[in-house]
Protein backbone atom coordinates (compact mmCIF):
# COMPACT_ATOMS: atom_id res chain seq x y z
CA UNK A 1 0.00 0.00 0.00
CA UNK A 2 1.07 3.59 -0.64
CA UNK A 3 3.20 5.34 1.98
CA UNK A 4 1.03 8.21 3.20
CA UNK A 5 2.64 9.31 6.41
CA UNK A 6 5.32 11.85 5.68
CA UNK A 7 5.70 13.45 9.08
CA UNK A 8 9.37 13.61 9.94
CA UNK A 9 10.96 14.12 13.31
CA UNK A 10 11.82 17.65 12.26
CA UNK A 11 8.20 18.44 11.29
CA UNK A 12 7.07 17.26 14.72
CA UNK A 13 9.70 19.47 16.37
CA UNK A 14 8.69 22.51 14.32
CA UNK A 15 5.03 21.99 15.31
CA UNK A 16 6.07 21.60 18.95
CA UNK A 17 8.04 24.84 18.89
CA UNK A 18 4.96 26.74 17.64
CA UNK A 19 2.79 25.65 20.59
CA UNK A 20 1.65 28.23 23.15
CA UNK A 21 4.01 28.50 26.14
CA UNK A 22 2.05 26.80 28.94
CA UNK A 23 5.07 24.82 30.23
CA UNK A 24 6.48 26.14 33.52
CA UNK A 25 10.01 25.36 34.71
CA UNK A 26 11.44 27.00 37.84
CA UNK A 27 8.51 29.43 37.98
CA UNK A 28 8.93 30.68 34.40
CA UNK A 29 6.79 29.94 31.34
CA UNK A 30 9.03 28.47 28.65
CA UNK A 31 8.53 27.62 24.98
CA UNK A 32 8.90 24.03 23.92
CA UNK A 33 12.24 24.75 22.23
CA UNK A 34 13.70 25.19 25.74
CA UNK A 35 17.01 23.22 25.85
CA UNK A 36 15.83 21.29 28.94
CA UNK A 37 13.05 19.67 26.93
CA UNK A 38 15.13 18.69 23.91
CA UNK A 39 16.48 15.33 25.08
CA UNK A 40 12.96 13.86 25.22
CA UNK A 41 11.72 15.79 22.17
CA UNK A 42 14.62 14.29 20.20
CA UNK A 43 13.65 10.76 21.27
CA UNK A 44 10.09 11.40 20.09
CA UNK A 45 11.54 12.65 16.78
CA UNK A 46 13.64 9.50 16.55
CA UNK A 47 10.49 7.34 16.71
CA UNK A 48 9.17 9.24 13.68
CA UNK A 49 12.41 9.06 11.69
CA UNK A 50 13.03 5.34 12.27
CA UNK A 51 10.35 4.39 9.73
CA UNK A 52 12.90 3.98 6.94
CA UNK A 53 15.46 2.11 9.07
CA UNK A 54 15.61 -1.51 7.79
CA UNK A 55 15.94 -2.79 11.36
CA UNK A 56 12.73 -1.05 12.48
CA UNK A 57 10.65 -0.82 9.31
CA UNK A 58 8.68 -4.04 9.78
CA UNK A 59 8.04 -3.32 13.45
CA UNK A 60 7.25 0.38 13.21
CA UNK A 61 5.05 0.36 10.09
CA UNK A 62 1.54 -1.09 10.07
CA UNK A 63 -0.81 -1.38 7.09
CA UNK A 64 -4.14 0.32 7.73
CA UNK A 65 -7.10 0.02 5.37
CA UNK A 66 -7.89 3.71 5.63
CA UNK A 67 -4.54 5.47 5.54
CA UNK A 68 -2.10 3.00 4.02
CA UNK A 69 0.99 2.71 6.18
CA UNK A 70 0.69 4.10 9.70
CA UNK A 71 3.00 4.10 12.70
CA UNK A 72 2.59 1.30 15.23
CA UNK A 73 2.50 4.05 17.86
CA UNK A 74 -0.92 5.03 16.46
CA UNK A 75 -2.19 1.49 15.88
CA UNK A 76 -5.12 -0.20 17.60
CA UNK A 77 -4.02 -3.82 18.13
CA UNK A 78 -6.06 -6.17 15.96
CA UNK A 79 -4.11 -9.40 16.44
CA UNK A 80 -1.67 -11.35 18.58
CA UNK A 81 1.01 -10.35 16.09
CA UNK A 82 0.25 -6.63 16.67
CA UNK A 83 0.80 -7.07 20.42
CA UNK A 84 4.01 -9.05 19.89
CA UNK A 85 5.39 -6.46 17.48
CA UNK A 86 4.59 -3.56 19.81
CA UNK A 87 6.46 -5.37 22.58
CA UNK A 88 9.47 -6.14 20.37
CA UNK A 89 9.50 -2.60 18.95
CA UNK A 90 9.49 -1.12 22.45
CA UNK A 91 12.39 -3.33 23.56
CA UNK A 92 14.48 -2.54 20.49
CA UNK A 93 13.87 1.21 20.63
CA UNK A 94 14.74 1.32 24.35
CA UNK A 95 18.08 -0.31 23.55
CA UNK A 96 18.78 2.61 21.21
CA UNK A 97 17.86 5.36 23.68
CA UNK A 98 19.20 3.72 26.85
CA UNK A 99 15.85 4.36 28.56
CA UNK A 100 12.21 5.10 27.83
CA UNK A 101 10.92 5.76 24.29
CA UNK A 102 8.05 7.84 25.68
CA UNK A 103 5.42 6.89 23.09
CA UNK A 104 3.74 3.91 24.73
CA UNK A 105 1.62 6.01 27.15
CA UNK A 106 -0.26 7.64 24.27
CA UNK A 107 -0.93 4.49 22.32
CA UNK A 108 -1.80 2.46 25.43
CA UNK A 109 -4.44 5.11 26.25
CA UNK A 110 -5.80 5.00 22.69
CA UNK A 111 -6.19 1.21 22.83
CA UNK A 112 -8.03 1.47 26.15
CA UNK A 113 -10.32 4.17 24.70
CA UNK A 114 -11.12 2.05 21.63
CA UNK A 115 -12.74 -0.49 23.97
CA UNK A 116 -14.22 1.86 26.55
CA UNK A 117 -15.90 4.18 24.07
CA UNK A 118 -17.40 1.19 22.23
CA UNK A 119 -18.91 -0.07 25.47
CA UNK A 120 -19.90 3.42 26.65
CA UNK A 121 -21.75 4.22 23.45
CA UNK A 122 -23.71 0.95 23.69
CA UNK A 123 -24.53 1.61 27.36
CA UNK A 124 -25.38 5.32 27.29
CA UNK A 125 -26.42 6.09 23.72
CA UNK A 126 -23.89 8.97 23.70
CA UNK A 127 -21.73 8.98 20.50
CA UNK A 128 -18.52 8.30 22.43
CA UNK A 129 -17.20 5.70 20.00
CA UNK A 130 -18.06 7.76 16.91
CA UNK A 131 -16.08 10.66 18.38
CA UNK A 132 -13.19 8.37 19.28
CA UNK A 133 -13.01 6.90 15.78
CA UNK A 134 -12.82 10.42 14.28
CA UNK A 135 -10.13 11.33 16.78
CA UNK A 136 -8.26 8.09 15.94
CA UNK A 137 -8.28 9.12 12.25
CA UNK A 138 -6.58 12.37 13.27
CA UNK A 139 -3.98 10.40 15.23
CA UNK A 140 -3.25 7.90 12.50
CA UNK A 141 -3.19 10.38 9.64
CA UNK A 142 -0.85 12.74 11.52
CA UNK A 143 1.26 10.21 13.46
CA UNK A 144 0.42 12.07 16.66
CA UNK A 145 2.85 12.09 19.56
CA UNK A 146 0.70 11.64 22.67
CA UNK A 147 0.97 11.23 26.42
CA UNK A 148 -1.48 9.81 28.97
CA UNK A 149 -2.52 11.68 32.10
CA UNK A 150 -4.13 9.13 34.40
CA UNK A 151 -2.65 9.62 37.88
CA UNK A 152 -4.55 12.10 40.10
CA UNK A 153 -2.90 13.73 43.14
CA UNK A 154 -5.34 11.59 45.25
CA UNK A 155 -5.07 13.47 48.55
CA UNK A 156 -5.62 11.28 51.62
CA UNK A 157 -5.07 7.73 50.31
CA UNK A 158 -7.45 6.25 52.90
CA UNK A 159 -10.37 8.25 51.49
CA UNK A 160 -12.31 7.75 48.25
CA UNK A 161 -12.54 10.62 45.71
CA UNK A 162 -15.95 11.79 46.95
CA UNK A 163 -14.78 11.64 50.60
CA UNK A 164 -11.79 14.01 50.19
CA UNK A 165 -11.90 17.36 52.00
CA UNK A 166 -11.17 18.99 48.64
CA UNK A 167 -13.19 17.29 45.86
CA UNK A 168 -10.70 18.53 43.22
CA UNK A 169 -7.95 16.16 44.42
CA UNK A 170 -9.27 13.82 41.73
CA UNK A 171 -9.93 15.47 38.36
CA UNK A 172 -13.68 15.91 37.78
CA UNK A 173 -16.37 17.50 35.63
CA UNK A 174 -17.65 20.70 37.23
CA UNK A 175 -20.05 21.75 34.48
CA UNK A 176 -21.96 20.10 31.64
CA UNK A 177 -22.69 22.40 28.70
CA UNK A 178 -24.48 21.68 25.42
CA UNK A 179 -21.19 21.97 23.53
CA UNK A 180 -18.87 20.24 26.02
CA UNK A 181 -17.72 19.89 29.61
CA UNK A 182 -15.66 21.97 32.05
CA UNK A 183 -13.05 20.04 34.05
CA UNK A 184 -11.11 20.93 37.20
CA UNK A 185 -8.26 19.09 38.89
CA UNK A 186 -4.71 17.95 38.30
CA UNK A 187 -2.74 14.94 37.08
CA UNK A 188 0.76 14.29 38.41
CA UNK A 189 3.79 12.26 37.27
CA UNK A 190 2.81 12.64 33.61
CA UNK A 191 5.77 11.57 31.51
CA UNK A 192 6.66 13.57 28.39
CA UNK A 193 3.48 15.68 28.38
CA UNK A 194 5.47 18.88 27.76
CA UNK A 195 6.71 17.49 24.45
CA UNK A 196 3.47 15.77 23.42
CA UNK A 197 1.13 17.15 20.79
CA UNK A 198 -1.85 15.62 22.59
CA UNK A 199 -2.60 14.72 26.21
CA UNK A 200 -5.17 11.97 26.82
CA UNK A 201 -6.84 12.16 30.21
CA UNK A 202 -8.30 9.05 31.89
CA UNK A 203 -9.66 8.22 35.37
CA UNK A 204 -7.21 6.67 37.80
CA UNK A 205 -9.26 4.13 39.80
CA UNK A 206 -12.48 2.18 40.29
CA UNK A 207 -15.38 4.54 41.09
CA UNK A 208 -18.59 4.20 43.11
CA UNK A 209 -22.10 5.47 42.20
CA UNK A 210 -21.41 8.71 44.15
CA UNK A 211 -18.44 9.33 41.88
CA UNK A 212 -19.87 9.72 38.37
CA UNK A 213 -18.33 13.21 38.11
CA UNK A 214 -14.86 11.61 38.21
CA UNK A 215 -15.61 9.24 35.30
CA UNK A 216 -14.18 11.58 32.72
CA UNK A 217 -12.01 10.83 29.69
CA UNK A 218 -10.95 13.32 27.04
CA UNK A 219 -8.07 14.55 24.89
CA UNK A 220 -6.59 18.02 24.52
CA UNK A 221 -3.70 19.53 22.56
CA UNK A 222 -0.80 20.02 24.99
CA UNK A 223 -1.17 23.81 24.93
CA UNK A 224 -4.96 23.90 25.46
CA UNK A 225 -6.52 26.90 27.23
CA UNK A 226 -6.87 26.29 30.98
CA UNK A 227 -4.09 23.66 30.99
CA UNK A 228 -0.69 24.34 32.61
CA UNK A 229 2.24 21.97 32.85
CA UNK A 230 4.73 22.29 35.69
CA UNK A 231 7.72 20.41 34.36
CA UNK A 232 10.72 18.66 35.90
CA UNK A 233 13.36 18.04 33.25
CA UNK A 234 16.68 16.24 33.53
CA UNK A 235 19.37 14.98 31.16
CA UNK A 236 22.71 13.17 31.04
CA UNK A 237 24.35 15.85 28.89
CA UNK A 238 28.13 15.47 28.50
CA UNK A 239 30.53 18.44 28.41
CA UNK A 240 33.37 16.81 26.50
CA UNK A 241 32.34 13.70 24.60
CA UNK A 242 29.11 12.90 22.83
CA UNK A 243 27.50 9.46 23.25
CA UNK A 244 23.95 8.06 22.96
CA UNK A 245 23.62 7.80 26.75
CA UNK A 246 24.53 11.49 27.01
CA UNK A 247 21.59 12.38 24.78
CA UNK A 248 19.04 10.69 27.05
CA UNK A 249 16.77 12.76 29.27
CA UNK A 250 13.45 12.75 31.08
CA UNK A 251 10.53 15.14 31.37
CA UNK A 252 7.87 14.68 34.09
CA UNK A 253 4.84 16.92 34.45
CA UNK A 254 2.37 18.09 37.06
CA UNK A 255 -0.59 19.17 34.93
CA UNK A 256 -3.22 21.60 36.22
CA UNK A 257 -6.68 21.74 34.61
CA UNK A 258 -8.06 25.04 35.80
CA UNK A 259 -11.73 24.92 34.76
CA UNK A 260 -10.70 23.93 31.24
CA UNK A 261 -13.47 23.70 28.64
CA UNK A 262 -13.39 20.49 26.58
CA UNK A 263 -15.53 20.49 23.43
CA UNK A 264 -17.80 17.49 22.85
CA UNK A 265 -15.80 16.05 19.94
CA UNK A 266 -12.87 15.47 22.34
CA UNK A 267 -14.91 14.02 25.22
CA UNK A 268 -14.95 10.20 25.49
CA UNK A 269 -16.59 9.87 28.93
CA UNK A 270 -18.32 12.90 30.34
CA UNK A 271 -19.00 12.05 33.99
CA UNK A 272 -22.74 11.73 33.50
CA UNK A 273 -25.01 9.76 35.81
CA UNK A 274 -24.21 6.05 35.70
CA UNK A 275 -20.79 6.39 34.04
CA UNK A 276 -18.74 5.56 37.16
CA UNK A 277 -18.35 1.89 36.19
CA UNK A 278 -17.05 2.85 32.76
CA UNK A 279 -14.56 5.20 34.41
CA UNK A 280 -13.17 2.40 36.58
CA UNK A 281 -12.95 0.06 33.61
CA UNK A 282 -11.03 2.72 31.63
CA UNK A 283 -8.53 3.02 34.50
CA UNK A 284 -7.95 -0.75 34.57
CA UNK A 285 -7.63 -1.07 30.81
CA UNK A 286 -5.02 1.67 30.42
CA UNK A 287 -2.99 0.11 33.23
CA UNK A 288 -3.26 -3.29 31.53
CA UNK A 289 -1.98 -2.04 28.15
CA UNK A 290 0.72 -0.06 29.91
CA UNK A 291 1.89 -3.08 31.89
CA UNK A 292 2.12 -4.99 28.62
CA UNK A 293 4.31 -2.17 27.26
CA UNK A 294 6.52 -2.62 30.33
CA UNK A 295 7.21 -6.20 29.23
CA UNK A 296 8.96 -4.57 26.26
CA UNK A 297 10.85 -1.70 27.89
CA UNK A 298 11.89 -3.42 31.13
CA UNK A 299 13.72 -6.30 29.41
CA UNK A 300 15.66 -3.59 27.58
CA UNK A 301 16.61 -1.76 30.78
CA UNK A 302 17.58 -5.11 32.39
CA UNK A 303 19.77 -6.02 29.44
CA UNK A 304 21.38 -2.55 29.53
CA UNK A 305 22.22 -3.15 33.21
CA UNK A 306 23.46 -6.63 32.25
CA UNK A 307 25.65 -5.18 29.48
CA UNK A 308 27.21 -2.64 31.83
CA UNK A 309 27.65 -5.28 34.56
CA UNK A 310 29.49 -7.58 32.15
CA UNK A 311 31.60 -4.76 30.69
CA UNK A 312 32.73 -3.32 34.00
CA UNK A 313 33.61 -6.85 35.17
CA UNK A 314 35.62 -7.40 31.99
CA UNK A 315 37.48 -4.08 32.36
CA UNK A 316 38.22 -4.88 36.01
CA UNK A 317 39.45 -8.40 35.17
CA UNK A 318 36.80 -10.32 37.13
CA UNK A 319 34.35 -11.36 34.40
CA UNK A 320 35.06 -15.11 34.70
CA UNK A 321 34.70 -15.24 38.50
CA UNK A 322 31.85 -17.48 39.64
CA UNK A 323 30.01 -14.86 41.69
CA UNK A 324 30.04 -12.50 38.67
CA UNK A 325 28.71 -15.20 36.35
CA UNK A 326 25.94 -16.00 38.80
CA UNK A 327 24.93 -12.31 39.00
CA UNK A 328 24.88 -12.01 35.21
CA UNK A 329 22.60 -15.08 35.08
CA UNK A 330 20.29 -13.36 37.61
CA UNK A 331 20.02 -10.33 35.34
CA UNK A 332 19.33 -12.45 32.26
CA UNK A 333 16.60 -14.30 34.17
CA UNK A 334 14.78 -11.06 35.00
CA UNK A 335 15.03 -9.67 31.51
CA UNK A 336 13.88 -12.77 29.69
CA UNK A 337 11.17 -13.85 32.16
CA UNK A 338 9.54 -10.42 31.92
CA UNK A 339 9.77 -10.59 28.14
CA UNK A 340 8.32 -14.10 28.16
CA UNK A 341 5.38 -12.91 30.28
CA UNK A 342 4.61 -10.27 27.63
CA UNK A 343 4.78 -12.87 24.85
CA UNK A 344 2.45 -15.14 26.83
CA UNK A 345 0.07 -12.21 27.47
CA UNK A 346 -0.10 -11.61 23.71
CA UNK A 347 -0.67 -15.27 22.86
CA UNK A 348 -3.40 -15.56 25.49
CA UNK A 349 -5.02 -12.25 24.41
CA UNK A 350 -8.75 -12.06 23.72
CA UNK A 351 -10.61 -10.06 21.10
CA UNK A 352 -13.01 -7.45 22.44
CA UNK A 353 -16.35 -6.75 20.71
CA UNK A 354 -14.80 -3.51 19.45
CA UNK A 355 -12.23 -5.61 17.55
CA UNK A 356 -9.32 -4.56 19.78
CA UNK A 357 -7.05 -7.25 21.24
CA UNK A 358 -6.79 -7.29 25.05
CA UNK A 359 -3.60 -8.91 26.42
CA UNK A 360 -4.02 -11.47 29.21
CA UNK A 361 -4.23 -9.66 32.56
CA UNK A 362 -2.45 -12.27 34.72
CA UNK A 363 0.56 -12.62 32.41
CA UNK A 364 0.84 -8.81 31.98
CA UNK A 365 0.70 -8.22 35.72
CA UNK A 366 3.06 -11.00 36.82
CA UNK A 367 5.55 -9.74 34.22
CA UNK A 368 5.25 -6.15 35.38
CA UNK A 369 5.42 -7.19 39.05
CA UNK A 370 8.57 -9.26 38.49
CA UNK A 371 10.18 -6.33 36.65
CA UNK A 372 9.26 -3.81 39.34
CA UNK A 373 10.31 -6.00 42.24
CA UNK A 374 13.65 -6.78 40.61
CA UNK A 375 14.75 -3.30 39.56
CA UNK A 376 16.50 -2.25 42.77
CA UNK A 377 18.10 -5.72 42.97
CA UNK A 378 19.44 -5.25 39.42
CA UNK A 379 20.92 -1.89 40.44
CA UNK A 380 22.43 -3.58 43.49
CA UNK A 381 24.20 -6.11 41.25
CA UNK A 382 25.56 -3.35 39.00
CA UNK A 383 26.67 -1.30 41.98
CA UNK A 384 28.32 -4.36 43.54
CA UNK A 385 30.29 -5.20 40.39
CA UNK A 386 31.24 -1.58 39.60
CA UNK A 387 32.70 -0.73 43.01
CA UNK A 388 32.52 2.82 44.37
CA UNK A 389 33.83 4.80 41.42
CA UNK A 390 30.42 5.63 39.85
CA UNK A 391 29.75 7.71 42.96
CA UNK A 392 33.16 9.38 43.23
CA UNK A 393 34.22 9.82 39.59
CA UNK A 394 36.13 13.11 39.00
CA UNK A 395 34.48 15.64 36.71
CA UNK A 396 35.18 15.57 32.97
CA UNK A 397 37.03 18.89 33.11
CA UNK A 398 39.53 17.40 35.59
CA UNK A 399 39.91 14.12 33.72
CA UNK A 400 40.82 16.01 30.54
CA UNK A 401 42.68 18.86 32.25
CA UNK A 402 46.19 19.41 30.86
CA UNK A 403 47.83 19.46 34.27
CA UNK A 404 46.00 16.95 36.52
CA UNK A 405 44.34 14.92 33.70
CA UNK A 406 47.36 12.70 32.86
CA UNK A 407 47.66 11.64 36.51
CA UNK A 408 43.97 10.79 36.73
CA UNK A 409 44.33 8.86 33.46
CA UNK A 410 47.27 6.91 34.93
CA UNK A 411 45.47 5.97 38.15
CA UNK A 412 42.09 5.10 36.65
CA UNK A 413 43.68 2.38 34.53
CA UNK A 414 42.41 -1.20 34.95
CA UNK A 415 43.37 -3.92 32.45
CA UNK A 416 46.38 -3.15 30.26
CA UNK A 417 44.47 -3.43 26.95
CA UNK A 418 41.65 -1.02 27.93
CA UNK A 419 42.40 2.68 27.51
CA UNK A 420 41.94 5.06 30.43
CA UNK A 421 39.48 7.07 28.35
CA UNK A 422 37.28 4.00 27.79
CA UNK A 423 37.34 3.25 31.51
CA UNK A 424 36.33 6.85 32.19
CA UNK A 425 33.51 6.72 29.62
CA UNK A 426 32.21 3.48 31.11
CA UNK A 427 32.21 4.86 34.66
CA UNK A 428 30.56 8.04 33.48
CA UNK A 429 27.69 5.93 32.09
CA UNK A 430 27.57 3.87 35.31
CA UNK A 431 27.35 7.12 37.24
CA UNK A 432 24.35 8.10 35.06
CA UNK A 433 22.58 4.84 35.89
CA UNK A 434 23.47 4.60 39.58
CA UNK A 435 24.04 8.13 40.86
CA UNK A 436 22.22 10.68 38.67
CA UNK A 437 18.89 12.41 39.01
CA UNK A 438 17.53 10.46 36.01
CA UNK A 439 18.92 7.23 37.43
CA UNK A 440 16.80 7.86 40.52
CA UNK A 441 13.75 8.78 38.44
CA UNK A 442 14.17 5.60 36.36
CA UNK A 443 14.36 3.45 39.48
CA UNK A 444 11.16 4.91 40.96
CA UNK A 445 9.49 4.57 37.55
CA UNK A 446 10.67 0.94 37.46
CA UNK A 447 8.75 0.33 40.68
CA UNK A 448 5.71 2.61 40.38
CA UNK A 449 5.24 3.30 36.65
CA UNK A 450 2.05 1.63 35.44
CA UNK A 451 0.80 1.38 39.03
CA UNK A 452 2.30 0.71 42.46
CA UNK A 453 3.25 -2.95 43.19
CA UNK A 454 0.11 -3.40 45.32
CA UNK A 455 -2.06 -2.54 42.30
CA UNK A 456 -0.40 -5.35 40.37
CA UNK A 457 -1.07 -7.78 43.23
CA UNK A 458 -4.74 -6.79 43.19
CA UNK A 459 -4.94 -7.32 39.41
CA UNK A 460 -3.14 -10.68 39.64
CA UNK A 461 -5.41 -12.01 42.39
CA UNK A 462 -8.55 -10.72 40.64
CA UNK A 463 -7.67 -12.63 37.46
CA UNK A 464 -6.40 -15.82 39.07
CA UNK A 465 -8.43 -18.81 40.17
CA UNK A 466 -7.02 -19.36 43.68
CA UNK A 467 -10.03 -21.59 44.59
CA UNK A 468 -8.99 -24.05 41.87
CA UNK A 469 -5.54 -24.28 43.47
CA UNK A 470 -7.10 -24.92 46.88
CA UNK A 471 -9.09 -27.77 45.35
CA UNK A 472 -5.86 -29.18 43.89
CA UNK A 473 -4.25 -28.98 47.34
CA UNK A 474 -7.23 -30.77 48.92
CA UNK A 475 -7.13 -33.47 46.25
CA UNK A 476 -3.39 -34.02 46.76
CA UNK A 477 -3.74 -34.07 50.55
CA UNK A 478 -6.70 -36.41 50.46
CA UNK A 479 -9.10 -33.86 51.98
CA UNK A 480 -12.67 -34.40 50.74
CA UNK A 481 -14.56 -31.46 49.17
CA UNK A 482 -17.03 -30.08 51.72
Ligand SMILES: Cc1cc2nc3c(=O)[nH]c(=O)nc-3n(C[C@H](O)[C@H](O)[C@H](O)COP(=O)(O)OP(=O)(O)OC[C@H]3O[C@@H](n4cnc5c(N)ncnc54)[C@H](O)[C@@H]3O)c2cc1C
Pocket residue numbers: 105148149150151153154157158159188189190191192252441442444445448449450451452453454455
Ligand atom coordinates in the same frame (compact mmCIF):
# COMPACT_ATOMS: atom_id res chain seq x y z
C1 LIG B 1 8.70 8.29 36.75
C2 LIG B 1 7.23 8.04 36.73
C3 LIG B 1 6.52 8.21 35.55
C4 LIG B 1 5.13 8.07 35.53
N1 LIG B 1 4.45 8.30 34.37
C5 LIG B 1 3.10 8.35 34.38
C6 LIG B 1 2.36 8.76 33.23
O1 LIG B 1 2.94 9.04 32.16
N2 LIG B 1 1.01 8.85 33.32
C7 LIG B 1 0.34 8.54 34.46
O2 LIG B 1 -0.88 8.66 34.48
N3 LIG B 1 1.01 8.13 35.57
C8 LIG B 1 2.36 8.03 35.56
N4 LIG B 1 3.05 7.63 36.69
C9 LIG B 1 2.29 7.41 37.92
C10 LIG B 1 2.28 6.00 38.49
O3 LIG B 1 1.33 5.21 37.85
C11 LIG B 1 2.00 6.19 40.00
O4 LIG B 1 3.18 6.71 40.58
C12 LIG B 1 1.56 4.92 40.68
O5 LIG B 1 0.29 4.54 40.22
C13 LIG B 1 1.52 5.13 42.20
O6 LIG B 1 0.70 6.22 42.52
P1 LIG B 1 1.24 7.35 43.52
O7 LIG B 1 2.52 7.84 42.99
O8 LIG B 1 0.14 8.31 43.72
O9 LIG B 1 1.58 6.59 44.84
P2 LIG B 1 0.54 6.03 45.93
O10 LIG B 1 -0.66 5.48 45.23
O11 LIG B 1 0.35 7.06 46.96
O12 LIG B 1 1.35 4.82 46.50
C14 LIG B 1 2.22 4.92 47.64
C15 LIG B 1 1.95 3.73 48.55
O13 LIG B 1 0.66 3.87 49.13
C16 LIG B 1 -0.07 2.66 48.96
N5 LIG B 1 -1.49 3.02 48.89
C17 LIG B 1 -2.05 3.97 48.10
N6 LIG B 1 -3.39 4.01 48.32
C18 LIG B 1 -3.66 3.08 49.23
C19 LIG B 1 -4.86 2.64 49.88
N7 LIG B 1 -6.05 3.18 49.61
N8 LIG B 1 -4.77 1.62 50.78
C20 LIG B 1 -3.59 1.06 51.06
N9 LIG B 1 -2.43 1.44 50.50
C21 LIG B 1 -2.46 2.43 49.60
C22 LIG B 1 0.47 2.06 47.68
O14 LIG B 1 0.24 0.66 47.58
C23 LIG B 1 1.96 2.39 47.83
O15 LIG B 1 2.60 1.43 48.60
C24 LIG B 1 4.44 7.71 36.72
C25 LIG B 1 5.17 7.48 37.89
C26 LIG B 1 6.54 7.65 37.92
C27 LIG B 1 7.28 7.44 39.21
